[in-house]
Amino acid sequence: MTKTEYLALIEKKRTELIQIVSKNGLDSRITLEFSQELDRLLNQYNSIYYKVQVSRF
Incomplete structure (x- = not known):
């Protein structure tokens, strides 16, 4: 998944x-379930894209 797709x-x-x-x-x-799904997406995004930025410095 691309960065743009993750953000979308x-x-x-x-x-939602x-x-x-x-x-x-x-x-x-249901609120808790959606919140946890969002947390997982944010964690995945950060683990992929944030580490890339940090390693550049």
């Missing part, structure tokens, strides 16, 4: 999470 997927998941929260609240099970 992260933004899509973030938007906001919608889920507005419908179900912060403490619902």
